[in-house]
Amino acid sequence: MNNKNYRFGTKAIHAGAEPDPTTGAIMTPIFQTSTYVQEYPGKHKGYAYARGKNPTRDALQKNIAALENGKHCLCFSSGMGAIDAVIKMLRPGDEVVTGDDLYGGSYRMFTKVFANYGITFHFVDMNKAETIRKYINSKTKLIWIETPTNPTMQIIDIESVVKIAHEHNIITAVDNTFASPYLQNPLAMGADIVMHSVTKYLGGHSDVVMGALITNSDSLHEQLAFIHNSCGATPGPMDSFLVMRGIKTLHLRMERHCFNGKRVAEFLATHPKIEKVYWPGFPSHPNHHIAKKQMRDFGGMISIVLKDKSVENTFKVAASFKVFSLAESLGGVESLINHPATMTHASIPKAEREKAGVVDNLLRLSVGVEDIEDLLEDLQQALA
Ligand code: P1T
Numbered sequence: 001m002n003n004k005n006y007r008f009g010t011k012a013i014h015a016g017a018e019p020d021p022t023t024g025a026i027m028t029p030i031f032q033t034s035t036y037v038q039e040y041p042g043k044h045k046g047y048a049y050a051r052g053k054n055p056t057r058d059a060l061q062k063n064i065a066a067l068e069n070g071k072h073c074l075c076f077s078s079g080m081g082a083i084d085a086v087i088k089m090l091r092p093g094d095e096v097v098t099g100d101d102l103y104g105g106s107y108r109m110f111t112k113v114f115a116n117y118g119i120t121f122h123f124v125d126m127n128k129a130e131t132i133r134k135y136i137n138s139k140t141k142l143i144w145i146e147t148p149t150n151p152t153m154q155i156i157d158i159e160s161v162v163k164i165a166h167e168h169n170i171i172t173a174v175d176n177t178f179a180s181p182y183l184q185n186p187l188a189m190g191a192d193i194v195m196h197s198v199t200k201y202l203g204g205h206s207d208v209v210m211g212a213l214i215t216n217s218d219s220l221h222e223q224l225a226f227i228h229n230s231c232g233a234t235p236g237p238m239d240s241f242l243v244m245r246g247i248k249t250l251h252l253r254m255e256r257h258c259f260n261g262k263r264v265a266e267f268l269a270t271h272p273k274i275e276k277v278y279w280p281g282f283p284s285h286p287n288h289h290i291a292k293k294q295m296r297d298f299g300g301m302i303s304i305v306l307k308d309k310s311v312e313n314t315f316k317v318a319a320s321f322k323v324f325s326l327a328e329s330l331g332g333v334e335s336l337i338n339h340p341a342t343m344t345h346a347s348i349p350k351a352e353r354e355k356a357g358v359v360d361n362l363l364r365l366s367v368g369v370e371d372i373e374d375l376l377e378d379l380q381q382a383l384a
Contacts, residue, residue, distance in 0.1 A: 157287070260367045276305040
């Protein structure tokens with residue numbers, strides 16, 4: 001299939017999925033094998049050992065590359081495994097500029113793992129070009145963007161940051177997890193690498209942990225593929241199959257996530273117990289105009305700050321839902337509620353996370369694709 005000629009939903013269903021040449025099976029088989037027989041040393045069918053290459057994973061990688069309009073994709077055993085591979089392209093002494101609101105696990109990896117290898121990370125307000133410029137010097141090799149950010153839904157202007165990066169010959173990587181390829185395609189805005197926690201919207205059913213990196217650059221792909229195979233954070237064939245199956249409905253799920261997300265955000269905005277709602281679809285969001293420019297719609301991720309500041313009462317609300325489940329993660333068909341301060345962002349020191357607005361009375365919602373009336377009734381009763 002020549003992907004360039006097809007639209008998103010068609011690619012989600014067909015890209016990478018060729019009928020199996022031996023049987024005609026329409027679905028890509030799960031090649032549950034660790035190795036491949038060679039006729040003669042070095043004479044094989046393109047597959048030598050399954051850490052390096054697996055046909056089920058290959059099909060998935062082609063599919064995700066097509067969704068991001070990218071040339072290359074590599075899938076990893078987790079989103080963190082994918083981020084790890086990007087940072088491993090750097091050397092001791094190199095510096096990274098990134099945002100002040102990030103997934104807690106990314107912050108933890110940067111500060112507790114790679115800081116020990118002599119790489120310096122600057123966590124800055126990426127909404128301001130002058131702040132980004134202030135932290136760039138001859139050692140800066142990478143700008144790491146997360147947008148929308150987890151969990152305060154900041155919207156970073158990808159094109160503006162790429163422009164600054166290009167002036168200084170710096171690589172730009174975008175964690176596109178919250179948007180999914182349906183809502184946002186950073187390569188088209190000039191980014192060098194797109195990263196996904198495939199665990200989330202791409203997988204879509206909360207049954208797989210996986211990551212992905214997409215790039216148009218042959219040279220970046222070559223470096224990343226070397227790390228992928230050498231360091232070994234590669235996913236298994238069963239998980240690759242499950243994600244391909246999940247992606248076939250990505251466009252349908254995202255439409256409903258956006259529809260439900262809008263209704264939930266509007267309901268919460270007028271609720272007397274809520275102080276603040278973070279959702280980029282509100283015209284009052286400081287970067288609503290950028291979200292409108294770089295995203296297809298505003299998604300189903302919402303964070304709320306309760307008027308009641310006590311952590312005990314915040315816990316009580318979090319535990320009172322009947323349809324939403326209290327859990328880490330996001331992007332699945334089922335609605336989830338999460339308390340970032342003690343769950344997904346617990347590894348960020350309190351003072352740091354509070355600077356970014358991740359206070360003890362903040363809750364994050366991943367609005368699923370259930371019937372909207374049931375979600376609104378559940379929010380009504382839990383907040384009461
Ligand atoms: O969980 P994993 O597949 O390793 O992906 C890590 C990751 C990377 N980037 C972003 C923006 C993420 O949100 C995550 C994982 N996030 C959660 C588990 C969470 O509940 O926020």
